[in-house]
Amino acid sequence: MAQHGTADPFQPGASTTTHQPAAPVRQETRPNVLIWMVDDVGFGQFSSFGGLVDTPNIDRVARSGLRYTNYHTAPICSASRAAMLTGRNPHTVHIGGHATAAREGFLAHDARIPAGAGTIAANLNAAGYATFALGKWDHLPNEEASPAGPFTRWAQGQGFEQFYGFMAADADQWNPVLYRGTTPVMKPKGADYHVSADLADQAIAMIDQRSAPGEQGRTRPFFMYWATGAAHAPHHAPKEWIERYKGKFDQGWDAARAAVLKSQIAAGLVPKGTKLAPRPEGMPAWDSLAPDERKLFARQMEAFAASLAYADAQFGRILDRLQERGELDNTMVVITSDNGASAEGAPGGLYNEAEVTSAKPPSTAENLAFYDDWGGPRTYPHYAVGWAVAGNTPYRYFKQTTHEGGTRVPLVVSWPKGIAARGAIRQDFAYVSDVAPTILDATGTPLAKVVNNVPQTPMEGQSIAATFNAAGDPRGGRAQYVELYGNKKLMWQGWSLVTSHRLRTWDWQTAKTFNEPWELYDVVNDPGETRDLASSEPERVARMAAEFDRQVQPRNVFPLFNLADTGAESVMRGRAEFARRGGQWRYAGPVGSISSGLAPPVIARSFSMTVAIDNLTPGATGAIFAQGGQMGGIGFYLNQGRPQFILNDLRGNSVSVTAPAPLAQGKADLHLEVARSTPGADGKAEFDVTIRDGERILAHQAVRFALSPYFGLSEVFGIGGDAGSPVLRGYEAGAPFPGRISDVQFDFK
Template identity: 30%
Template structure:
């Protein structure tokens, strides 16, 4: 069993004993004080909160090894469960589609980004064969709330309020200035929205704070309806551009002057000490796109230190806002009846602000100091290699650096504090988990359309300290990069080489020793699994998509 817990009692589960002890203590206090009060039982339907970070790497929070100060997330981890082998879909749009529907992204119509194509798996928007968590829970009696980044097509008929959310505030697109509305590509329009209307940020706007402001407002308003609520809080932090508040940046200036190699090594040691990765794990080498720290000039070192200070400040501010959310739950008396799940949509991003894809004004802004609110910068390969410690590769690839997310679940009275699980799990599991906790049935049809069966497996039994069945296999594909995870084995390939490599995840999580030549039968068997999945999930070979796009341009 992969969930590390103290030895269990033969008759009672830990949770049962915990609840009995808590009740005895409460009764003792009642009799001691002479007070006559009733003990409120847990409600049948808990509030459910899913918090999604954007482009945050595996080791970017304190409880997963970071030097960045994240006390509120760390408290959730200490009081709940950490899952060390939880996977996303390696890119923003596919992950969001998969998380919300319990399907693989291609099945939901978002196998790539929001580029609209004719192929069923690549329509660039959620299709009519899926249902969102919000739609299912709304039919089950929940208030459904969302704040933050949508990025599942900005056509008005696909805004969050059309996909099951009662209330919405946030960014419909993929990225923006944290201080307002600032198009960064030629002929681009960006839209913040409040419910079903465009929203114009005013003076003093900072996106991370604003998302939380509206989330808290929605929760307070919903409290009056006497319904449980589902909140999907999708921060844009710490996605580029690197934008933070000076009060947060000041805490981190100078911390990164030791250089990326020493930072990766320090995170790696902490992760081993915390049990996030085994002691036997080897740290992957510095990425080939990252130069030796000693080769940089003093000015280059200072600029990178400033970038990382801003990046850390963005994660720090997100954590502060998660603290605000938890405080509001306590004030409303909802903290004990709320499950919170936290994760990131993909690994750290190597992307740079350069080339013809950006406007001249933005390219000029990319050369400014990242602490300047008028700047528009990214931390590129160097920062992403630190964020994804100890893994190889980045957002977009299906190696561990692209698909691994820190995952935390906190549910008082159900999840044993300080639990850790090393079983592989995936974002497709969040739909099944949410519905089981809510006691809501996944629909076979919705608004007259047949709905694809869920692909995920509920984590509820794992949360309760019981044996979890897990997955027979988990699959990945994005822009021709492919992978299969089956038990201890992982088969992975990169586009355009399209050559399978085989790794043992128990002994080599950092994917350093390719065993494909020694285990050809394992490669063949897992490749068959992948091919069968790709056929039923509407995956199209990426080379065909590229040719299709070229043909459309010629037409």
């Protein structure tokens, strides 16, 4: 249960208490549980937390329950989601950072959640709950995130009966790569498709269709984990929603921070006298910006706000359906974010989030070229650093850092039948691993001793169910460490001991030593971390540093490493796989939704490809192979029957080599040869492309083009289809090839 009072803040062992479940709740009175895991949303972005984004449905839940202002999470998505669902610390469950940066041989970072760390879903499902997961699922190793499995760490291997969503850190909201269970599926048809609405449709259907097996007329309680892509980049929203925010952010991020802070103080969310954190590197004063910069940056925030507000409206549809069914009062609703607002859009923002890897970020003029389309299907945008800082008001820094802006996020909990408080604020310390034991307490579910025939380890989180009935002291609670790629932190009864190791989070290549000094902040009296007290409190620093070391040692946190180290290892693994295959990739027939790390290296090397085609429909259009999409992609298609090789850059520019005549009906033995030169100073390489049918040359042409080595987190490779954003404009994403494909072979030089 939650700890309160004024216990010795340096009491050894304060962090070792584990979950002790409450007395079982009667079957017919057990609450439903609905978690909305929002993505990359900071403390000051919900309107119920003083934010300037209208979130009336989140506010509706807040009015009926509790707002927690001292809730912390891991500073990156994979780690926080794994911790929330298992009730254990991120490093304990082997996801100390992001799963895409997993490291072999590092137990805290190999992304293989142990079987002994069963999830909330596994526990509740064993206790009779229907369990559903929708949306983002990205906390598993890269090599397991493909239709080939293994599926142990997919949602349905982690206690969920049903899953509908995407297996990546983000999604093209217009053209997501979707799975139902473990099977790739096409998105529903419709010109106005958006994944947030789709996820709400699916959630409502799952709620309506559940029933207790063999028990007519009885409905099982449910546990639903609803994890939208919003408001992670790309910030996609319907145009009419973006227009609703036209002009709302013209005052800029400095004025926005001041307005949000004023509202937060008035609402009692932060104490009177709270000062804003200082501007970080990369965030200019709004008044110093040129008119074009202000115009661009305001538009960036309009798209973000619309993305979050639109998702809130879809969440409201789920609440409305529960209300119609008479179930909302006995549903425990939990709304939170996986980490603070993201600064990965760099100082100027990005019309395409994949540009974060470019040696030279897009200029204001280059970004402004996409102004009218910002937030629509022709962009994959991310906002500038200044909006991330404003989104985390009043806290310092942002996602990926261990300062308050990276780890302190909103938490809203409502359960009308179980929580008497309405619209109350709780200042009790809570951590992301506390969510699971709290839900087990609320549902009266004992922690299972065995899950899938594997004995279970104790949950490290602590239930905060006691706070449902009584407010505690922000100086109460246990000590809790946080670490991410060399950024360190210990939180202990209102104090934060933290390092500033990697702060330019948009720079993936940042590499330093790990000798940054400890900083000490009293975050009860100075939430914005404006006064470093390390020099005046050396004894507190020493004792808190010792507690940090005590907590991390058994969890394999050391040795520390930089994010850049993981990139080098990815390259080495790719080379090893290339050598193992002898430069050959073979496929018997169509495959789809293969993550870029498992795809043949068509982006990086010269290659030849052969494919046998049969039962061909004359004049048909379809993907033979494709990787990426409209803003960064490579593909080989039939376009109205004509073989066509396509290259797209990150700005949506495209070149192609196309046969002048369509293939004849029946069979074809296609050969594609792509010889590429080393890129020049302009970033462009020469691609010498030959397309043959048997020995007959159909097309031969050399083109110069700048092909990015990175298309984005959500883009995939496929044969016989093109899931996600299509490489060929106008092609129906995911549509199967109009014929039979077999004997596909790639040979690389």
